[in-house]
Amino acid sequence: MTEPSAGLTRPDPATRTRMPSTGPFTTARGMLPLIAVCVFLFAVPIAMLAVGAFRNAPPGLPAQWSVDAFVRTYTDPVSYSTLLNSVLLSGGGTLLATVVALALTFLVARTNTPMRGLVTPAMVLVVALPPLFYAISWGMLGNSRIGLLNTTWRDLTGTEGVLFDANSWGGLFLVAMIKGAAFAYLLLLGPFRAVDRSLEEAAQVSGAGRLRTLLGIDLVVLAPAITGVVILNFVIGLESFDVPLFLGTPAGIAVFSTQIYGQITNSTPADYGGASALSLLLVLVVLALVALQWKVLGRRSYTTVSGRGYRTEVWDIGAWRWLGSVFVVGYLLLAIVLPMLQLVLGSLQPFFGGAGAYSPANYEALFEDRQTVTALRTTLLVALVGGLLAMALALLIVYAMAHHESRLRRVLELLTWLPWAVPGVVLSLGMAWTYVSIPGLRALYGSVVVVLTGLVVAAVPIATRAVQPAVAQITRELEEASRVSGAAPMRMLVGIVLPLIMPSFVAGWFVVAIVISGNLAIPIMLSSAQNPTVPLLVYELYTQGQTSRAAALFVIVLGALLAGLVVMGGLSRLLRRRIGPATGGPPPLPTEAATPEPVGAR
Template identity: 50%
Template sequence: MPDRPETRDPFEGYMIDVKTDNGTMVWRALERAIWLVFALCMFVLFVWPVFMLAIGSFRTSPPGAAGDWTLDGLRNLVTNPGIAAGAYDTLFLSCFLTVFVTLLAVFFSWVVARTNTPLRWLVTPMMVVVLATPQLFFGLSWAMLGNENAGLINYTIRTVTGTSWSPFNVESWFGIIFVLTLKVTAFGYLLMIGPFGSMDRTLEEASRTSGASAVSTFFRVTIPVLTPAVAGVAILIFTNGLESFDIPLLLGVPAGIGVFATQIFDAVNKTLPPNYAAAGTLSLLLTFTVMALVLIRARIMAGRSYAVISGKGHKTEPADIGGWRFVASGLILLYALLAVVLPLVQMLVGSLQPVFGLYRGFTLDNYLTVLDDSQIVRSLINTAIVAVVGGFLAMTLAVFIGYVGRHSGRTVRHALEFTTWLPWTLPGVVLGLAMLWAYISLPGLKLLYSTIWILMIGLVVAVIPVVSRVSDAALAQIGAELEESSRVAGGGRISTLFRIVLPLIAPSFIAGWTVAGIMISGNLAIPVMLSSATSQTVPVQAYDLYIAGEVSQTSAIFCIQLGAIMVVLIAVGLIRALAGLNARRKAAADLAPMLTDSPTGGRND
């Protein structure tokens, strides 16, 4: 990578210097003021909520109200038998999820990167679709698919067998682990495919040459070499299980299964009066556990060198696995059926049913009912606003943070990285509770309570860890010489950012904006903690409809949202295609005079 300019002052050079000494001092003071404002915003957005969550765990009052100090939350954590049961359920879920997801992620990564399986090209785009699908949509679709009485799976079994046999009940331990495994496998695969794809195949060929079978080589060479990467991803999968909220809420609570995240939700929303101290203490326990696991992963990955690519004879061509490639293709199709096709079919069929479970007399009445409901229409509008505006703000903030870190010293850069990663260690429901404590306690931001704007702030903070990776990757592709040329020509860093950097990373900015918008539009945990009756988003409205028994209307509102997302994705694709075409035309126009002036007159003789 090219060397990056290092400066002690993160904002040094952001302003145009004035030649006089007094002018220079004024601008320097202004630069310092801007830096202080930026640092204050970072603290308020990312650090202050965690701090206030810790304070709230030892208060008797709700957020923003006067109260006394108490240890009731800690005492409840130790003495309440329900907490112990929740801890057991959370660990049970996380352990099984880690095992199954790791196995599937390793399998799919190996199939795509190391074999000649015919359908391996389908896996990566399919995993991207599954990862981008909101967990609430995934959970609701499978809650309908696996419903013991009216689900499409049991209905099909009863129709085929001619009996009343309904073997599949998704509201169970099996259902929760099964559905979460389908969902989280995409996350594990996208983290593992890189190490599997870059591993030198000569290591495996040496094993095969010595007489080992393909299966023996996989277990004795491939897995041991990639153990650090697999272990690191397994830890992240375990933390994903600890943080799970939407699917356990939909499938676990009806079966009497409560994990930490749903217990925090119940302490605030289903207890009178709300037990904020207990919720805060439980949130801190969960947060510290996740942080510890993330640090353990960092320790594992940084402790040794795990190079699998050599400079001599490096090969990554896929291996021929014979007839097993057709078995692997069948498993790919099975996963596509379970994770993509069936949920979409069930959601579409459910939206057309006059009553959920009645597989005849399909109608569009549910769509008409949804669009005629002013509260649902308001939730659609709210979702569009927070997705579009919030996604833009999140990507803009991520680019600015990345740009400042790129031109700062190591200490500031690491501080920014830690700060932007901090929300990732907070489960969604915990982050929502932390936002509640943080912003109601500040006089200015307290006015935003129960409005769409505090909801947007929380959602922007939640997606920053993801979009920051997009912005960092885009900024890393900008050569330092381009920015240096701009500065030599008299431009400050702000000018360089807007005139050089942003135009060059525009495609990545649009992609990050789209990703952030999709994530925001499907988030349930934060809106369910921060929204009011007038600021609800589609996920909250859909959850309320589902709990009220209006399953078909829930399907309709989600189908409308998915249709809007598809329109946005198509529009983004067209914009990027037109931008690429325009760039190629411009490049051809710039090249034409050079070809005309060449000795051959632009012809190849």
């Protein structure tokens, strides 16, 4: 995920001299309602989390103020061992992901390696696939007894050994590397392509070889971008929940997010106070890392493109290009081909690892199950409606920040990136405290409305990044002309801005819907038995031993996402033809950005 504030620019000074900024958010009075909504959605759950940590009773019950939860959890050695596990997983995964991403970025941006054209589309797909896909597919693929990797290994070698066990630190590091490398690649490809070839030529004229040029010139110039990616990946690793829950729990490996979840589900009675106290510690750690990113990168120069003589030709690396192709194929096998193959084959088995002919029996059983139909309907509802609401809120936020000049703009900006800095399981716990503790909202707890709200809040940072580039491209003259013609501020926003950014809005809506449909951390804490989502049902089937049926359910979701991608592509092309290419297309891929801006940085 990327921060919502990246790339925002202040209005053109020349425009301000001609006419004051127009729009519904140019005054403090216009900004306050939007800020109030953002405070309730983004800040109140964190505040309620802190309140809950000082209560000695579950949400909704009479309680007294107490610090017992802090004493109990912060003096427990298990809390620090799980925190250490989270740091090890995040640090190791980030290190591996950065190395792999740098290698792939170098092969694509700077060499003539065959098959390099497959990397960028594959990376977009890997980022789009939810972590739950990798959790269940690698849980099956790397099963020590009946996984495809180990059974194939035994058939080839005639031994009873285990080639790879996904329920281990190795499995956790591998999946963290796959997802993190794709994220880092998309953020580093743009800066890598922007490095001026003349810098490398100057180093080689001075006697430096290509390897020394790469290490001494390119990586030094790209150090700010690499540092930003490393910090972002490390934060995402600390917040990881799905993969440690699926792969780490069976191996007895607990991380901070799974311990927080276990404090509620594995304790009798549920220890909401202890979970809240642990959550606050994780929030503080993540916020400290965000502040570090801000401090380290806030005043760095990202200039890598010179003016005269700017060149970006690729290197001819000779026979090494075939080794590069092997590296590309190896990553694609681990990231896409093998997990997808295992998921499809496993879904067609009568039971995972069982003998017999492949059949669609699991799919037939799923569609005959009322709970499955309910989960599919609920997921479709929250994905489409939640994606639309997240994009609408993101549009208002981005538009307000682009048209307001006071300090309230900064407040709105900080509120917007707050969900990004809070792990999903922590955000859902805070929302549970909010909706159970406030009398007027208590009736909504456990309903699809609460689940939908939590998913929208978690998706707003992504939606903001999707809509921001298109809003930034719209010139103020169009808005000023509509205001001179007598259009009201909201009519100007709906009648002028929204149609112009519609291709980006639709594309962002689809991306956010994908993210929402694969989110497990929010529904697992807020859903009830009457409104389960597909990720929650997949987790229940998987933990109950119905692995093949869980795989079949996830294949259905992937098929729906593929169909949605086709529809979205056709709709986007139609909108682009009707509106015109000059009025904003779909949101640019992260490869077009020079570097990730620090969260909250200006």
